[in-house]
Amino acid sequence: MAxxxxxxxxxxxxxAVAAVEALTRGFGERTVLDRLDLEITRGEFIALLxxxxxxxxxxxxxxxxxxxxxxGGLSVTGSVAVAFQEPRLVPWKRVHANVTLGLxxxxxxxxxxxxxAEVGLTERAGAWPLTxxxxxxxxxxxxxxxxxxxxxxxxxxxxxxxxxxxxxxxxQLVLDLWSVHRPAVLLVTHDVxxxxxxxxxxxxxxxxxxxxxxAVPAPRPRHRDHPDLTSLRRTLLAALGVSxxxxx
Amino acid sequence: MSxxxxxxPVRTEPQPGARIRRRRLPGRAWQxxxxxxxxxxxxxxxxxxxxxxxxxLAAPSTIAATAVDLVQAGTLPTAIAVSLxxxxxxxxxxxxxxxxxxxxxxxxxxxxxxxxxxxxxxxALPFFGLIPLFILWFGIGExxxxxxxxxxxxxxLYLNTFxxxxxxxxxxxxxxxxVGLGRAxxxxxxxxxxxxxxxxxxxxQSLGVAWLALIVAEQVNANAGLGYMINDAREFLRTDxxxxxxxxxxxxxxxxxxxxxxxERRALTWRREFLAR
Numbered sequence: 001m002a003x004x005x006x007x008x009x010x011x012x013x014x015x016a017v018a019a020v021e022a023l024t025r026g027f028g029e030r031t032v033l034d035r036l037d038l039e040i041t042r043g044e045f046i047a048l049l050x051x052x053x054x055x056x057x058x059x060x061x062x063x064x065x066x067x068x069x070x071x072g073g074l075s076v077t078g079s080v081a082v083a084f085q086e087p088r089l090v091p092w093k094r095v096h097a098n099v100t101l102g103l104x105x106x107x108x109x110x111x112x113x114x115x116x117a118e119v120g121l122t123e124r125a126g127a128w129p130l131t132x133x134x135x136x137x138x139x140x141x142x143x144x145x146x147x148x149x150x151x152x153x154x155x156x157x158x159x160x161x162x163x164x165x166x167x168x169x170x171x172q173l174v175l176d177l178w179s180v181h182r183p184a185v186l187l188v189t190h191d192v193x194x195x196x197x198x199x200x201x202x203x204x205x206x207x208x209x210x211x212x213x214x215a216v217p218a219p220r221p222r223h224r225d226h227p228d229l230t231s232l233r234r235t236l237l238a239a240l241g242v243s244x245x246x247x248x
Numbered sequence: 249m250s251x252x253x254x255x256x257p258v259r260t261e262p263q264p265g266a267r268i269r270r271r272r273l274p275g276r277a278w279q280x281x282x283x284x285x286x287x288x289x290x291x292x293x294x295x296x297x298x299x300x301x302x303x304x305l306a307a308p309s310t311i312a313a314t315a316v317d318l319v320q321a322g323t324l325p326t327a328i329a330v331s332l333x334x335x336x337x338x339x340x341x342x343x344x345x346x347x348x349x350x351x352x353x354x355x356x357x358x359x360x361x362x363x364x365x366x367x368x369x370x371x372a373l374p375f376f377g378l379i380p381l382f383i384l385w386f387g388i389g390e391x392x393x394x395x396x397x398x399x400x401x402x403x404x405l406y407l408n409t410f411x412x413x414x415x416x417x418x419x420x421x422x423x424x425x426x427v428g429l430g431r432a433x434x435x436x437x438x439x440x441x442x443x444x445x446x447x448x449x450x451x452x453q454s455l456g457v458a459w460l461a462l463i464v465a466e467q468v469n470a471n472a473g474l475g476y477m478i479n480d481a482r483e484f485l486r487t488d489x490x491x492x493x494x495x496x497x498x499x500x501x502x503x504x505x506x507x508x509x510x511x512e513r514r515a516l517t518w519r520r521e522f523l524a525r
Contacts (some may be wrong), residue, residue, distance in 0.1 A: 064426055065425070065426070066422055066425060066426065080426070081426070081427075082423075082426045084419070084422075084423070086419070088419050088420060088422075088423045090420055090423070090437070090438065090441075091518055091519070092441045092442070092444075092518045092519075093437070093441075093518075094518075101423075101424075101427050101429070101437065102424065102427030102428045102429045102433070103427070104428070128517070128518040129518075130518065130519065144427070148427070
């Protein structure tokens with residue numbers, strides 16, 4: 001697949017882990033993705049923002065290989081792992097077996113142990129998924145994605161169902177995991193603050209195309225009140241068609 | 249949504265939760281024995297005083313004595329063995345057919361198109377109405393009885409297993425796809441375990457109906473087994489033997505039900521711990 005950089009996006013020559021070219025997907029009459037172009041560089045953390053129905057999840061599903069009907073160019077080099085909005089643990093498999101599900105490597109058990117330790121779930125390895133709390137289940141889901149050493153980690157609003165406090169700890173966990181393993185991450189979210197807190201690059205999806213793109217240069221760990229982020233937040237909210245909260 | 253889909257069958261089926269609740273009320277359990285014992289006593293008094301003639305219903309004490317006699321004479325154990333064998337063979341055949349057809353229909357559209365219309369049509373047949381045909385086809389030996397049981401068993405298992413397979417959460421199938429499971433592994437790890445709770449519901453229904461089918465089949469024509477024992481007793485107005493036969497039927501029914509419940513508890517631990525919380 002060509003590494004052509006479409007539109008106004010300028011990128012360093014780092015190898016792409018995924019390239020999407022003129023991707024189109026319609027549901028009946030409605031076009032959800034309209035000749036969308038996107039390139040994901042190895043190791044970068046992208047947040048994909050958009051109103052509901054803007055096609056965020058459709059794009060993620062296409063990248064995850066879950067959409068057979070999307071048309072256009074789509075190439076992914078390396079392995080992909082997904083963590084969904086609902087943790088989607090298999091309820092009749094204990095946590096450890098959920099993590100190793102489909103893992104065809106000889107040391108699957110050890111790798112799962114390590115992944116569970118990383119997300120802080122070692123003690124719950126033998127638990128049934130239905131007995132986990134929301135945060136624990138989402139950790140298990142992250143461990144299941146991580147254990148595959150993905151080159152591209154797709155996160156489909158994995159924090160949106162968590163309570164505010166749990167969300168903060170899981171945000172930090174995702175950042176820690178990302179800085180250790182360095183997969184490229186595509187985080188689908190509708191939370192501007194979450195995007196600014198986590199990502200290197202924030203994309204806004206509108207009308208089936210990438211309508212806006214901002215780099216987030218602030219060093220991590222970031223604080224919500226960082227002045228650079230405040231102005232970026234306003235820009236992004238405007239791109240999403242929302243007037244910023246309060247008057248400044 | 250996924251949680252909802254998984255939860256619904258759990259909640260419509262009251263057994264596990266109900267059991268837990270019953271255990272939490274140990275003190276008053278004996279009170280539930282009062283009314284049955286009073287009824288039994290009244291029955292005994294009515295029989296002894298001649299208010300209830302023996303040719304209509306024997307006294308409880310007579311029934312108990314008869315039961316002991318029948319066991320000692322070997323009549324009852326033999327009859328139970330014959331009936332149990334019929335149910336076992338019929339049930340096994342029906343279960344294999346029902347679950348097998350459900351797998352064929354559940355796992356592929358083509359299979360569904362081939363199997364499901366026929367099963368839905370056959371389901372509408374009152375299968376006890378088939379007895380005359382079965383006698384014409386298979387005579388009056390073991391075959392029609394066993395086949396009637398098999399037929400009765402296959403439908404609840406087919407319908408429930410098919411529904412169970414189709415009710416498996418599509419989101420889990422997507423997970424299977426993203427972690428790279430092939431079709432065979434998808435069936436093994438996701439589809440079959442996902443269909444299991446519903447299949448077990450079908451199993452309980454089918455065992456209940458298996459005993460019913462056997463009773464009907466044995467009433468019509470038999471020269472051995474519990475049904476034969478009951479019919480034979482009718483000829484001699486032995487209401488005590490008839491009641492013993494009925495009690496044995498219900499005991500066997502309860503026993504098989506308990507077996508399935510044990511199986512459920514073992515197979516569905518992942519759900520039980522959740523419900524017990």
